Amino acid sequence: MIEYALLFGFGCFGLALGxxxxxxxxxxxxxxxxxxxxxxVINGIAILMLFGIQFGTTVYFEASLLFAMVGFISTxxxxxxxxxxxxxx
Amino acid sequence: MESFPLDVLAxxxxxxxxxxxxxxxxVGSYGLAKLPDLMTRLxxxxxxxxxxxxxxxxxxxxxxxxSGTFTLHELLITLFLLLTAPITxxxxxxxxxxxxxxxxxxxxxxxxxxxxxxxxxxxxxxxxLDSIEAPRLAED
Numbered sequence: 694m695i696e697y698a699l700l701f702g703f704g705c706f707g708l709a710l711g712x713x714x715x716x717x718x719x720x721x722x723x724x725x726x727x728x729x730x731x732x733x734v735i736n737g738i739a740i741l742m743l744f745g746i747q748f749g750t751t752v753y754f755e756a757s758l759l760f761a762m763v764g765f766i767s768t769x770x771x772x773x774x775x776x777x778x779x780x781x782x
Numbered sequence: 783m784e785s786f787p788l789d790v791l792a793x794x795x796x797x798x799x800x801x802x803x804x805x806x807x808x809v810g811s812y813g814l815a816k817l818p819d820l821m822t823r824l825x826x827x828x829x830x831x832x833x834x835x836x837x838x839x840x841x842x843x844x845x846x847x848x849s850g851t852f853t854l855h856e857l858l859i860t861l862f863l864l865l866t867a868p869i870t871x872x873x874x875x876x877x878x879x880x881x882x883x884x885x886x887x888x889x890x891x892x893x894x895x896x897x898x899x900x901x902x903x904x905x906x907x908x909x910x911l912d913s914i915e916a917p918r919l920a921e922d
Contacts, residue, residue: 705804709811
């Protein structure tokens with residue numbers, strides 16, 4: 694039963710990644726693209742957690758924690774660059 | 783690859799959490815693609831998708847808890863995501879407003895330096911705070 698739920702979750706988050714990619718390619722302003730990238734990172738973390746459930750290993754936790762940190766830092770760096778034209782003043 | 787033996791209740795809980803997480807993640811990303819403006823578009827990923835990831839992390843935590851290994855990584859990731867989602871939403875909204883003419887809407891700061899996202903940074907060093915003039919209160 695858990696395999697079908699995992700299939701459903703993979704389908705949902707894969708479709709969500711596709712929608713985010715469409716917004717990333719289309720998005721009229723640069724803030725749209727930054728937001729789409731941030732959402733892609735969050736959906737990727739969810740897919741990593743589902744992978745961890747499917748294969749029964751705890752290896753993916755470190756990967757998703759690093760992924761969350763890198764995603765947050767990159768989003769803040771992008772928006773700082775849009776705001777000030779510089780990241781560290 | 784082989785799945786751990788699970789209690790029926792824990793398995794039901796994991797299945798329910800995974801389904802809820804998938805639905806919320808899909809709704810958030812559909813809102814990101816569908817809504818008309820960035821300021822409305824900002825709501826979908828920062829709320830629904832964060833809830834979806836929280837559901838997936840809770841499902842993982844219940845799964846590994848019921849199979850005997852207790853880890854705190856999921857709680858760390860959940861805490862980190864819940865803390866950083868409002869900050870990223872704030873930064874994205876600030877960047878959007880900066881690029882779309884919010885400068886006329888802001889009142890003057892009444893100081894030597896203007897609003898932080900429009901003016902250059904004050905010169906670094908000890909005299910940056912000393913050179914701030916007193917705010918204009920009584921004049922109009």
